[in-house]
Amino acid sequence: MARSYDAIIIGGGHNGLVSAGYLARAGLKTLVLEKRNVLGGAAVTEELFPGFRFSVFSYVVSLLRPEIIRDLQLPSHGLDILPLDGTFTPLRRGDGPSAAGDYLWRVNDHGRTIRELRRWSASDAEAYEEYGQLMVEMARFIKPILAIAPPDPTSNDPRPLVPLAGLARRFQQLPQRQQAVFVQLMTMSASEFLDQWFETDPLKATMAASGIIGTYQGVKSPGTAYVLLHHYMGEIDGAFRAWGIPKGGTGGVSNAIGAAARALGAEIRTEAPVVRVTVRRGRATGVVLESGEEIEASSILSSLDTRLTFLGLLESGTLDPSFEADVRRFKFRGSSGKVNLAVDRLPDFSCLPGEGEHLRGAISFSPSIDEMEQAYDDAKHGRFSRKPYIDMIIPTLVDPSMAPPGKHVISCFVQYAPYKLAPELGTWDDQREAFGDAVIDRIAEFAPNIRDVILHRDVQTPLDIERTTGLSEGNIFQGELSLEQLFFNRPVPGYARFRTPIQDLWLCGSATHPGGGIMGANGRMAAIEVLKSRGRRAA
């Protein structure tokens, strides 16, 4: 006799854990099954080298929904987010107004940032204030969308359209200029959107960088402007715009959510890979583990992506062919890699030598729009970028516990590293170290001592991300965040409300609206929909 639960969640990533927390909180007997020996999925902390702990994949937090933090009481389960102050864009000799090599350094202290910008352009400094206010207004307007289960616009049932009508009314009440900016955010490229306000190239390139993170798009690709807003939606202790790193790495977030879920009664098993979802007469009734163990449940939630869930876990022939075709059409196209470094000294930037405050925030290797776009051009044609965009963080400067005393860990998020390489390059197994070298070379352009300080290097290609976390094609958002894969089209038109064509099988990961990032909104909304379908309310 198989054991039986109210709800099984496949995958112990942050979204799966959030779902588990909410379901357990509503009194459901809930089980989480995680393939790996660590919880967190792509939000994990691991000791890759003795004494050096890394947020191996995902590395910053800003979008984690405040209601989740409240509802699951995450701070009491160990969540502690340390703010990151500022973004430092190093430049090379000849890049900026100062002949010796310059930089652009924006910090949370608004006055200081404005003074810094004025050094570059008086009109940009002025526009920056206006722009910032506008973006905050926009973020306020858009935030509720993140919490709406997307309606099917082709449905004859008007009820799910009600929240959309509310949104339309709020849109109508915006001043026309803001309406226009909203439309631009949804449709324009990050680069062209910013062109309307700014002239300073490194400023535009650094801001635009947030629009391309995790996507197979360039800063000049239409549709990338929207993500600029995310920077203004981050919310830590209510402060708009701040980004932070969790104490103990991003695994700290997962562990806190896991602890909260356990405290609420959920059971969590690691090293318990699910190989099959059992479907009887169109209903999902349970799962089969790799060990052969069978577990039954009345609701099954998959936090895996659509490819793994529908093509990997279901008996072939279970799905309607047209739905299956839609699943196969869904685009992943992982485009980013990660290089984790253990160092015995800090990198020394030629443009601002020494170990100052500038190393304590994000360090953005984004000297110009053209270099950002050329990095994408490489990827488009099947190569990793020769001069990649790198978002570097040195977590040990705010959380020294991550490395032995006096040593540091450095996290480098790198774009672009296309999952599909051009045939002449072979496989990622052939190119892993060449890719790592390209990243180090890029860093050395700005901080030449980097080669001398590295103790260990860990290179994560999109293939490695796929192998370790299961994320198809290494896409960190469980599917490209392109316009046609958002909102009511995510992940499959007609199935954007966490339901699947299989009754009692649900999706709760980043594959659903509103997409990826350590946000938790997907897991929360999915849990609420599951509870609604069971005639219960989220407690």
Added chain:
Amino acid sequence: MAINGYDAIVIGGGHNGLVTAAYLGRAGLRTVVLERRGALGGAAATTVLAPGARVPTLAHTVGRFRPSLVLDLDLKRHGLSLIGPEVRVFAPSPDGEAVVLWSDVARTADGLRAQSAHDADAYVRFDRLVRSLAGFLGELAARTPPDIESPGLGDAVAGLQLGRTFRGLGRSDARTILRVLPMAVADFVAEAFEGDALRAAIAWRGVQYTSMGPWSAGTTAVLLADSAGNDGGAAGQTVFARGGPGALAAALEAAGRAWGVEYRTGAEVATIASHDGRATGVALVGGEELTARVVVAGVDPKRVLTRLVDPVAIGPTLLWRAGNIRTPGTVAKINLVLSGTPRFTAAGSDESLIHGRIVIAPGIDPLERAHDAAKYGQWSDPPVMEATIPSLVDPSLVDGAADGTQVMSVIAQATPYALRDGTWDERRETFGDLVVSTLDAYAPGLAAMVTARQVLTPVDLEREYGLTGGHPMHGEHGLDQFFLWRPMLGQARYRLALEGLYLAGAGSHPGGGVTGQNGQNAAREILSDWKKRRR
């Protein structure tokens, strides 16, 4: 009231301005069209390039022109005659193969079968899908975008009608259109076809006249809009006006004249006069002032708002927004007179294959790489382009020239308005040479046949035709300048900034191309306001 008071002044005698003027004239408004150049037609013009040889100056086909306009304005009676060759597209590859798209879908599929049975079958389905989706867009194109500020009963009714049309697509196509409109055209064609040459031959229309490559989001919308309201389908239309595109302008002029419309060429508008938020007339270069109760701009909205109107009258915010209308011109035009008919290797001895549009875009990747170059201010080498040899189906174009003479019209893409190195004035002929030598590689001997040549760069399009940024569509066909927000949110209903000022050109919904739709929609709105004021 000045003695020269008109009911309506139309600035710019391009085809949309002429359409609006004709409708206003028909409704009894005393209307004058003011054209800066010496001839009417704007981008729909014909040029005598050599004695007895006439070429389509800019646009070379007119198949997107709305059939309802031809009927409404009785253009056939006014001399319009259309020629539609059986072949729509001939897309040769460097290896001597070619994709041929016919107006007959089954014939196209038969031809594709030699390369791929899959693509042959898929083509029929794809054509049906494009027609269905484009049919919806065609309905959308004929409508005025709704008023979202203060929607009235009319907007509600229009919304319901549109909702019904949308539902009429059926659930599957309705979902498909919502999914594919913002998609990259490279993905859209890849979902249907496996052949790269076929993909590119179709995707071409998704990037033509834009500064986007096939991997840019929203290029599927451009492709579908190109087939909206005509029988283009997957192949796209290929229709010539007998006597060249200028003949369409001439027919429109004749139609308007019959309703009393006046036309003045060589009349450049310097400013639009306004008083108390109302357009009151125009002042010409040279000082002449004309007054009118309605001022209609056929020219592009960026020019109207940043150059012609009083900045104080529209205020700094709208001025700033207008200054940000995107007009990244990336189109050049090369017109050739040839001493004979070029022989395309891939066409073999079948001359009829080159009666339609000849698309030189051998693959999605070459198309994207062409765009890559343009992004950084370089033209693409080799260029990607669309050519026609209209004299093959319309000998009247060369009836005064030596026997065997043909004219060839080439629209080249990925030619950025601002070059990184040098200026277009310095490099114009170098580019012309590149286009000719590229064509020569596909049709050996072509270069030696060239007896006259004209190269119009994006900078020339701006200088000669007043197209800001050299953009032939009066504004990029991007998702950010579409429907309700073309040219800008709040200005999409053909009423532009000032009371009594209207936009009838390609900068309005549904965008550019020789459709006449903008002019027709604008005329409908102008006359609706006119009647209300009369009451």
